[in-house]
Amino acid sequence: MSKKTIGIVGARGHTGAELIRLIANHPALELAFVSSRELDGQRLADHNDTYKGELRFTNLDAEAVAAQGMDVVILALPNGKAAPYVEAIDKADKGTVVVDLSADYRFDERWFYGLPELYRERWRGEKRISNPGCYATAVQLSIAPVKDLLAAPPVSFGVSGYSGAGTTPSDRNDPEKLRDNLMPYSLTGHMHEREASRHLGVPVEFMPHVAPHFRGLTVTTNLYLARPMKRDEVVARFRGAYENEKLVRVLDDAPWVSRIANKHHAEVGAFEMSADGRRVVVVATLDNLLKGAATQAMQNVNRALGFDEYTSIPV
Ligand SMILES: NC(=O)C1=CN([C@@H]2O[C@H](COP(=O)(O)OP(=O)(O)OC[C@H]3O[C@@H](n4cnc5c(N)ncnc54)[C@H](OP(=O)(O)O)[C@@H]3O)[C@@H](O)[C@H]2O)C=CC1
Ligand SMILES: CC(=O)N[C@@H](CCC(=O)OP(=O)(O)O)C(=O)O
Structure with a gap:
């Protein structure tokens, strides 16, 4: 069987690097281009420990990307940069x-929002797929199994490693400013608050922070319940919702972020209940670069091409 071709725009970045590792281990995908302005001309194998071939980074503009006629293009660019590439690919019609x-298309009705564990049944063969935000993934996985039981908007407290802030220098990825620190930001109206609220259909309140570790995030969510519940009943909801999901594990204890780094x-x-059974606290962790980005994108690529959803993903 001939392999499907795939190219990455923004391949120098944190999520690009993880995608390259996943694609390098994929039996049916050929990595055909990796685009970066800064690394133009350099050998990919010198920058990525998994990739073994001869491919070099190239600096492709939107028209050049579209002209490649790839089976799949992954855009791993900062927010606000995707549109010219999408327009050129639309126009090329290949x-x-x-x-x-x-985050550029997560609110666009024409795009499929690819959080497979919650929404895979909604996919109608769309070839435009927006990959969810890292916190938004953790928030939705923490709420979805009980969203019909809520008495009030869930409140989520998030703490991310600083790789979540990408490679463009800012306070949020400056190890000096983060040392011995926890940095709150966007405490109301964060993009992922709107994103999770929109796709879950429940208003969510979200308060993000960034911490000195590199990768992995924790989201702790407070849920008020419309009727008193027993812990077993709440846990059964979560176990039932995710029992067939290879990439969501339900634990009895609160998960630790140190154990999720580099995991897919x-x-x-946690599922800690208040004494009156009307409040439960749920804790979720994931690696923001993997289930929060590259691994989820790989699930979406696999599904769009008709492969098994978990091909190349260590589960
Ligand atoms: N980091 C994370 O945990 C997560 C990130 N995301 C999203 O994924 C996307 C990529 O994130 P991440 O990998 O962290 O970002 P990085 O900052 O690490 O990488 C961004 C990439 O885009 C390229 N780039 C930057 N500006 C431009 C531009 N104007 N035109 C063309 N290329 C450009 C950069 O390479 P070069 O400058 O060499 O061209 C680089 O390859 C972002 O939209 C982010 O919000 C989603 C979930 C989690
Ligand atoms: C620590 C940090 O800065 N994290 C990023 C989230 C990364 C992510 O998932 O981003 P997108 O929604 O932009 O794809 C942020 O809060 O904007």
């Missing part, structure tokens, strides 16, 4: 599947 890792799945646990 049947290319586009998976966008940024998400963990959901």
Whole structure:
């Protein structure tokens, strides 16, 4: 069987590097281009420990990307940069599947929002797939199994490693400013608050922070319940929802972020109840670069091409 071709725009970045590792281990995908302005001309194998071939980074503009006629293009660019690439690929009309890792199309009705564990049944063969945000993935996985039981908007407290802030220098990825620190930001109206609220259909309140570790995030969510519940009943909801999911593990204890770095799945646990049974606290962890980005994109690519959803993903 001939391999499907795939190219990455924004391949120098944190999520690009993880995608390259996943694609390098994929039996049916050929990595055909990796685009970066800064690394133009350099050998990919010198920058990525998994990739073994001779491919070099190239600096492709939107028209050049579209002209490649790829089976799949992954956009791993900062927010606000995807549109010219999408327009050029639309115009070229070569049947290319586009998976966008940024937030640019997560509110666009024409795009499929690719959080497979919650929404895979909604996919109608769309070739435009927006990949969910990292926190938004953890928040939705923490709420979805009980969203019909809520008495009030869930409140989520998030703490991410600083790789979540990408490579463009800012306070949020400056190890000096983060040392011995926890940095709150966007405490109301964060993009992922709107994103999770929109796709879950429940208003969510979200308060993000960034911490000195590199990768992995924790989201702790407070849920008020419309009727008193027993812990076993709540846990059964989560176990039932995720029992067939290879990339979501339900734990009895609260998951630790130190255990999720470099892992492809998400963990959901704690389920600590208030004495009156009307409040439960759920804790979720995932690696923001994997289940929060590259692994989820790989699930979406596999599904769009008709492969097993978990091909090349260590489960
Ligand atoms: N980091 C994370 O945990 C997560 C990130 N995301 C999203 O994924 C996307 C990529 O994130 P991440 O990998 O962290 O980002 P990085 O900052 O690490 O990488 C961004 C990439 O885009 C390229 N780039 C930057 N500006 C431009 C531009 N104007 N035109 C063309 N290329 C450009 C950069 O390479 P060069 O400058 O060499 O061209 C680089 O390859 C973002 O939209 C982010 O929001 C989603 C979930 C989690
Ligand atoms: C620590 C940090 O800064 N994290 C990023 C989230 C990364 C992510 O998932 O981003 P997108 O929604 O932009 O794809 C942020 O809060 O904007």
